[in-house]
Structure formats: structure tokens, C-alpha cells
Amino acid sequence: MSSEARTDAGSVETDRSFDPDDGLLVAEDLTKRFGGLTAVDDLSFAVREREILGFIGPNGAGKSTTFNCITGRYPPTAGEVYYRGERVTGAPAYEMVTRGLARTFQAFRPFEDRTVLENVRTALVPNELFSTSGLRGETRAEAIELCDRVGLGDALRRMPDELSHAGMLRLELGRAMATEPELLLVDEPFAGLAGSEIEQVSALFEELREAGTTLIVVDHNMRGLLRLIDRAIVISFGELIAEGTPEEIKSDPAVQEAYLGGEV
Amino acid sequence: MAGETERLSWGELLNPLTMGPIQQLGLLGVAGLFVVPVVAPPIRTIQLAGALFFATWVMSWDFVSGYTGEISFGHALFFGVGGYPSGMLNLHLGVDPWIAAPLGALTAAIAGLLIGFPSLRVKGPYFSLITLVAPLIVISVFRFSPDLTGGELGLVSVGRVEKLSAIGPIPSPGIDPFAGYYLALAIFLLSAVVFIAITRADAGVVFTAIRADEVALAATGKNPAKFKLFAFVVSALVGGFAGAMYGHSIGGFSPSELLALVVSIEVIIAAILGGMGTITGAAVGGIVFHMLRVALRNADTVSIPFTGIEVELVIPLLGVPLGEIYLLLFGLVTLGFLFFLPEGIVPRAGAEWRRRRSPEGEAVPDGGETAGVLAVHAWLDELRDLLGGDRR
Secondary structure (H helix, E strand, O other), X not given: OOHHHHHOOOOOOOOOXXXXXXXXXXXXXXXXXXXXXXXXXXXXXXXXXXXXXXXXXXXXXXXXXXXHXXXXXXXXXXXXXXXXXXEOOOOOHHHXXXXXEEEOOOOOOOOOOOOHHHHHHHHHOOOOOXXXXXXXXXXXXXXXXXXXXXXXXXXXXXXXXXXOHHHHHHHHHHHHHOOOOXXXXXXXXXXXXXXXXXXXXXXXHHXXXXXXXXXXXXXXXXXXXOOOOOEEEEEEOOEEEEXXXXXXXXXXXXXXXXXXXXXX | XXXXXXXXXXXXXXXXXXXXXXXXXXXXXXXXXXXXXXXXXXXXXXXXXXXXXXXXHHHHHHHHHHHHOOOOOOOHHHHHHHHHHHHHHHHHHOOOHHHHHHHHHHHHHXXXXXXXXXXXXXXXXHHHHHHHHHHHHHHHHHHHXXXXXXXXXOHHHOOOXXXXXXXXXXXXXXXXXXXXXXXXXXXHXXXXXXXXXXXXXXXXHHHHHHHHOHXXXXXXXXXXXHHHHHHHHHHHHHHHHHHHHHHHOOOOOOHHHHOOHHHHHHHHHHHHHHOOOOOHHHHHHHHHHHHHHHHHHOOOOOXXXXXXXXXXXXXXXXXXXXXXXXXXXXXXXXXXXXXXXXXXXXXXXXXXXXXXXXOOOOOOOOOOOOHHHHHHXXXXXXXXHHXXXXXX
């Protein structure tokens, strides 16, 4: 319906709208208010299949709130969310995962009471009351393989609080990947990572995309994101201010203003 | 790695010879329970039957609260809501106890569903308050209809509730101590098998993950609400069934036996002493607690080894007979446990055993903190959240 709005990057129309089928994930006029505070304001965007989308905005711009609304942590005040053309507005978190949308948490949320391996194994356990896959060791091999993939092969028996910051991120990723997502939402993965770690994690994301996964990478700036993402959406104070390729975003005056000529 | 990840068959899992020494010890204990009535005097047999019913209730509490961390302060509700309808069906409508008891269990399961629902919306400590109030409401309602319920005094004040009848050569469990004991043992073992099977299967992993982090659990595609309600329904069903069978065999139907706050508290204390979040700890804790309580209640002439009191079993200075203050004693012991042995007897004994066998110190899979400690921590964290603490 509004394909020109998305291709014509840099000049974002305020009243653009999307069809539910315009992408793998479509948010339409998404709004979230907490009391008098409008954290997300009439936000619309679409995520295309197999892209790596950067979702960028200064701290407090409403990035996490947007994705908490989409992933079922809490329902939006207004607006709609579509996944694969189906309306999923306000669907509970576990249902979004079942549909294929997994997420990581910016403030890591491992199960503190169990090892790295058991954390991933817990994610592999099916959403069924009567299931014995774990008892007979069926999920164990799969969990070990996932830990290897995210680079935690040497830390299987560690407790989460013994992991480094990068290790915790890897655990978040491993646990999310265990749900076999089509769309993986990664919340602020690069904050607090060293340069080499950023490269390793970026390589993992590219590997996932090669395997057919769509990714949304949330970050508060574009550092480390430039080479990774295909496209970016920038929000500020809950509103969309720019959309386009990384180069287009970098030269966008609205973006520069939002960051006060800062770290873009 | 291949050797580590091979699939186990059910035969391998359930073969007693290949089990760990602790599991073997447990099976030996179960075997011991079968022999007890043969060697013990009938009065002990009856007391032990009571202990088995009580242990079943403790396990039913541990199944929900020890595993999911949704701490129930009023689990006696389920024992009463299982027991009373069964007794009343028999007393007022003449339904046979063998049929009335399963119906009572179903009533309890419905109560489990009703109590489980608030746990989906209300956080830890607030939910605990709901469970605390619920049985008080039921007791108050009972007081308003003494013709039906007998009020404070129980069904015995309305009329005679039938005991479970004899089946063929097996005498009535309400009359014959042997029959009563083996009925209690059958219910205890059946409950233990149900609870252990569920908590050792994948559902147990999900239960403990609810306790650890419900939001993170939902982010792995599990519906926490479904698992919580399931835990409550199964717990109430088993606890309620045990309540009904208790009333129709060795016990009665009165608030002090099935509904009172003190019953709920005793169940929690026994679970803490035995070890929360283990089922086996709850079973051991329940049996030991009940037998100690019986011993203390009857302790007017007998000597109690660890208190050093020999003949006069009256608390010095206070002049109170020991039998009257057993709950105070247990309360003090529980306080001591919470400070010095919060994980409970059974998990500590297991950890000691493993430590002695491999003194070089293998990594403890649970980070040194056991289920009970974690459940209490999770509950306190939620309390801190509610009161505006600094977590998150």
C-alpha cells in the first residue's frame, strides 16, 4: 500500500500505513502509554523476511517498550501487530514464541538456579504437561550443540552468575535459538561488549540469517551495527524519525538532531 | 560427548540396581514401611498411618510451593474441601465412602483450580495472603451451617460418618489397624509416585523455571499459567483425596484435623524440615514431624533424649506440660533450620553423602543453593518488588 514510503528512505511520511502482509512482522499505529507517559507513539513499521533490521534510538526512546508490546510482555494501548499476516496484537509471550518470534532480554534473565546447559535445555522442553524428553536425555544432545554454536561449549556446567557479560549474552542467544525462531529479536546485544566480541556475535547473527532467520537488532547507536544491518529504523521519543539503509540514516538530519550531533 | 548424550531406556531409568545409592536407600525405606506393622505394636501402627496421611499432605504442598515457588499458606483448604464433601455425602445422603471419597477429591481439584487462578495475576506474597484467607472463609461458612457441617466440632457432632467398608477378606480400614495402615501406605506411595514422576519429568523443569523467572520462561515458549494451574489441580486432587480417605479410615472430619490454619502451618514446617522442592524431603519430613508430634503430645512420663528432660516433662519455670507446647518447640526448631539448615534434612544429607564420596569437590549443579532456599529467595524478591525495593 505504501511501498514508496519504505523505499523513499529519509523522508518518512507521518501517516504511512502497512498491510498485514507487508512483511513477516508488521506493527501498525502501535501506541503504548504508561499513565500520562507515551512511551510509543503511533509507530508503524514492517520487517521483511530474512533481513537484519536495526532498530535504533537514543536511550529511553521506547525501543524496549515497542518490543515488549510486540512479544506479548504487555499489550499495546492502541494499534495492531501482525505476524505472517495474522493479527497477534496482545498475544501472550509464549504464543509469540510458538509462532516463531523469539527474543533476548537487554537485562539478561537467565534461570539463575541452573547451569548453562540446563538453561538451554529448559528452553527446549516442550510446552506440554506430560513430556519426558528430558528424563531420557533426548534434549541433552541438542542443548549441547546449541551451546557450542553460541560459543558456550566450554561453559556447559557453569552457573549463569559465573559467566562474563559476553557469556550471558551468548546464553540469552542460545536459549532464544532453542525455540527455533523465524524471527529473532535481539535487545541491545552490543552494549558492554569488546570489539572482538562484537565481531563474533555479529558473525553469529549473519550465520543465523544465512540459515533463514530474520533478525531485529535493537541498539541505542549505530556503532558496530553499520556493517551488520541491511536497513534501520530510528525512533526518538516513541516516534519514528527515519528509515533506510545505514548510509541514509547516517546522513539524515532528523537523526543527527535526535543525537545532538552525537555518536551516530 | 556421544556417550554423554545417549538415550536412556525406561528399563535403565527404573532399574533399582543402577540407581544412585540415595535412591536405593529411599527404596529400602519404602520396603521398611511395608514391614513396620508386623513388628510395631498396633498403637504405633495407627500413629504411623496418621504420619503417612500427613506426609501425603506435605508432599502435596511441596509439589506446588516447593517447586513453582507459589507459597501456599492455606493448603489445609484442599484437605478439608476434599474431606468434608465426602463425609457429608455419606452422612446426609448415604453415599458409600468408597464412592464419596473420589467425589471429594474432585471437589478439591476444583478448589485447586479456583485458588490457582489468582496466582496467575497476583504476585508471590499477595498470593500467599489469598491462600491464607481462603480456608478461614470456609471455616466461617461452616460455622453458619452447623446442621450440615457440625461447625467447630466437625461432622462427628452431627452424626456418625461411615468408615470405608471391608472388601472381601480385607477388613475395614476404619476398624482394623493393619488395614488402616496399608490403606494409608497405598495412598502415600501412589501420591509419591505421581508427584515424583511429574517433577522428575519435563514438567518439573518448567515448575522450577516458574520459580526462577516466569517472564524468561514465557520467552522460551512455555505457558506459565497452564503449568501453575496444573500444579494446583494435581496437588489439590491428591491432598483432597488423602483428606477424604483419612476421614473415612483412621481420622475424622473436623476443622482441627483438616482445615485449621495450624494444619497448614504444620505442613509447611514439615516440608521445610525435610527439604522443600524435593518431594522425598517432604515425605520424610512429614513422617518424622508427625511421629515427633505424637511423641511430644504423649510425653508426660516418657523421656525425651535431646531435651535432657528425664521424668517430669514440664517446661521448667513455666510449669507447662511439654505436650501442650509442641508447636512452640517445632516453631523454634524451624527457626533454627531456616537460619542454619535452610535446605532441609534430606537435601543436606544427600549433599553430605556426595561430598564424602568425591571430596575433591565436583561442581554443584545448583550453585550450592537448593530448591527450598531458592523458593524462599524468589518469594522475598517479589516481596521486595512489591514494597518498592531495588531489585531490577
